[in-house]
Amino acid sequence: MTKNRSWIPYLLILPSVAFLALLFIVPLLQTIWLAFSDNGVPSPANAQRMMADINFTRSVKNTFLLTIAVVPVQLAIALVMGTMVAKVGRGRETILWVWTIPLGISDLAAGLVWLSILQNSGYFNSLLLGLGVLERQASWLSYQTPVALFFAIAVAEIWRGTAIVMVIIVAGLNQVPKEFREAAEIFGAGPWTRFWRITLPLIRPALQSALILRTVLAFEVFAVVYALGGRNFPVLVGEAYTWQNQNQNYGVAAAYAVLIMIISLAATLIYLKAIKVDPERLP
Amino acid sequence: MSAQTTSKAGPAGFVSSRRWLLWSGIAALCAWVLVPIYLVALGALGGRQGVYQWPKTGLPTGVSLDPFILFLKTEGVLQSFLNSLGAAGITVALSILLGAPAGYALARYNFHGKDSYRLLVLLTRAFPLAILALPLTVSFIKLGLYDTIIGVGLIHTVLALPFAALVTQGIFMGVPRELEEAAWVFGCTRVQAFFKIVAPLALPGIVATAVFAFVISWNEVFAASVLTVRNRTLTAYLLTVLSESPMHYRFAGGLMLILPSVVFIFAVRRYLFAIWGISSK
Numbered sequence: 001m002t003k004n005r006s007w008i009p010y011l012l013i014l015p016s017v018a019f020l021a022l023l024f025i026v027p028l029l030q031t032i033w034l035a036f037s038d039n040g041v042p043s044p045a046n047a048q049r050m051m052a053d054i055n056f057t058r059s060v061k062n063t064f065l066l067t068i069a070v071v072p073v074q075l076a077i078a079l080v081m082g083t084m085v086a087k088v089g090r091g092r093e094t095i096l097w098v099w100t101i102p103l104g105i106s107d108l109a110a111g112l113v114w115l116s117i118l119q120n121s122g123y124f125n126s127l128l129l130g131l132g133v134l135e136r137q138a139s140w141l142s143y144q145t146p147v148a149l150f151f152a153i154a155v156a157e158i159w160r161g162t163a164i165v166m167v168i169i170v171a172g173l174n175q176v177p178k179e180f181r182e183a184a185e186i187f188g189a190g191p192w193t194r195f196w197r198i199t200l201p202l203i204r205p206a207l208q209s210a211l212i213l214r215t216v217l218a219f220e221v222f223a224v225v226y227a228l229g230g231r232n233f234p235v236l237v238g239e240a241y242t243w244q245n246q247n248q249n250y251g252v253a254a255a256y257a258v259l260i261m262i263i264s265l266a267a268t269l270i271y272l273k274a275i276k277v278d279p280e281r282l283p
Numbered sequence: 284m285s286a287q288t289t290s291k292a293g294p295a296g297f298v299s300s301r302r303w304l305l306w307s308g309i310a311a312l313c314a315w316v317l318v319p320i321y322l323v324a325l326g327a328l329g330g331r332q333g334v335y336q337w338p339k340t341g342l343p344t345g346v347s348l349d350p351f352i353l354f355l356k357t358e359g360v361l362q363s364f365l366n367s368l369g370a371a372g373i374t375v376a377l378s379i380l381l382g383a384p385a386g387y388a389l390a391r392y393n394f395h396g397k398d399s400y401r402l403l404v405l406l407t408r409a410f411p412l413a414i415l416a417l418p419l420t421v422s423f424i425k426l427g428l429y430d431t432i433i434g435v436g437l438i439h440t441v442l443a444l445p446f447a448a449l450v451t452q453g454i455f456m457g458v459p460r461e462l463e464e465a466a467w468v469f470g471c472t473r474v475q476a477f478f479k480i481v482a483p484l485a486l487p488g489i490v491a492t493a494v495f496a497f498v499i500s501w502n503e504v505f506a507a508s509v510l511t512v513r514n515r516t517l518t519a520y521l522l523t524v525l526s527e528s529p530m531h532y533r534f535a536g537g538l539m540l541i542l543p544s545v546v547f548i549f550a551v552r553r554y555l556f557a558i559w560g561i562s563s564k
Binding site for chain 2: 020077085093103108240
């Protein structure tokens with residue numbers, strides 16, 4: 001590493017620092033100010049108004065339930081995918097490509113994809129009719145069927161968001177030295193022991209990044225919900241959107257945004273504490 | 284790897300049943316990804332009649348390109364498609380122009396504040412986009428950037444830039460330092476050495492980074508919807524007309540969003556794991 005001419009690296013990072021200061025740090029502080037002020041004076045009015053909103057409790061509950069339902073399933077599927085693909089020689093590339101396709105699909109598009117399956121005259125109902133479970137079209141996405149709507153949204157989110165977890169997990173698995181597993185095998189460890197005792201601890205950094213990224217994204221869930229259920233299933237980002245666009249109340253919208261930020265940061269800290277990683281292996 | 288499992292697993296019948304289980308699992312997961320895309324394509328190409336056909340078979344009957352073309356001709360669709368391309372173009376250009384130099388600095392220099400810089404970059408990933416989009420509406424109105432493609436491109440760059448910096452760092456680290464030093468010895472300046480030696484070797488990785496920046500911008504919904512009124516991107520357009528458009532239009536919109544992304548992910552599939560391996564190291 002070069003130490004002389006030390007102004008060069010600063011010159012190189014300066015544009016990106018200036019950009020992020022202007023379009024990341026400044027707006028961040030502005031939102032916090034917007035949320036906790038009223039007509040230019042510090043005030044809890046916006047936060048109070050947010051909490052008094054009829055959709056507030058439901059949107060908090062829905063967002064949390066969705067995250068709790070979706071993230072563990074995605075992690076489990078990603079681990080299964082990673083373990084499976086490690087046993088494949090030829091065709092590995094193609095399989096991995098197919099599994100990463102949802103990575104390029106937006107949450108809005110994912111919502112629309114599952115809408116085509118779950119709408120009243122859609123493929124899911126057709127299948128159930130074919131199996132003799134249903135006699136006529138059932139509706140799954142209305143406000144009268146909150147549980148079915150919840151599962152529909154969860155399935156769409158799992159379908160779309162598993163790819164990113166899988167990519168991070170497979171990248172992590174690739175970095176595990178083969179010798180570790182072979183040694184364990186020689187000493188008689190079965191597949192389960194090998195997985196729990198060798199593989200899982202060694203891919204901790206990957207697990208940590210995947211969990212943080214996925215959880216933060218799950219708290220931001222919005223377009224999938226909107227495409228499938230409209231406003232029948234309130235979530236936090238959806239409420240921020242409504243307060244900003246329909247109600248034109250930037251203060252309450254900002255309060256929602258700050259709440260999402262606090263939850264995301266809390267989740268990140270919990271993961272950082274719970275899954276201990278060598279400081280040297282952090283990103 | 285596979286040879287090992289085979290030799291350890293004992294009787295041949297047991298081995299083949301395990302292989303069978305593995306491959307059926309893989310096939311099921313592939314179908315889980317692909318079948319929904321196939322079905323939304325049927326929905327997009329089936330038109331009005333296709334939507335109400337009951338019960339559906341899942342076979343491509345009565346499918347034609349006409350409903351999709353009709354959707355493209357709907358007022359606003361083509362314009363929002365072009366807007367999406369424009370915003371993504373700005374995002375790609377800015378995130379590479381600003382991110383790649385930072386990536387190079389991170390890869391080649393040890394400097395004071397390097398860790399703080401990396402922390403700043405990583406922090407952007409932990410914050411919801413909503414928190415940026417809301418106050419930017421106000422600032423953008425003042426600056427005349429509200430409801431413009433440049434404004435959308437700027438905020439999408441906030442998403443793509445950290446990613447570009449971290450990924451290009453890994454790419455530049457992969458270019459041997461000795462090659463660059465050899466060029467200096469032969470009389471190249473640092474700038475010349477960079478453009479003659481490093482840039483060509485790093486180019487494929489940088490192209491992959493650009494594709495990712497493109498997909499990030501192409502798929503973003505929230506900020507684009509909040510920051511535009513008339514000049515909507517495709518995602519923002521679809522979101523706002525969602526409740527009033529007929530089902531087959533929604534499916535056509537979904538298919539139109541999916542197709543470019545799938546093509547792009549295919550183009551960079553070789554880099555996917557390398558990129559995440561690097562950035563999660």
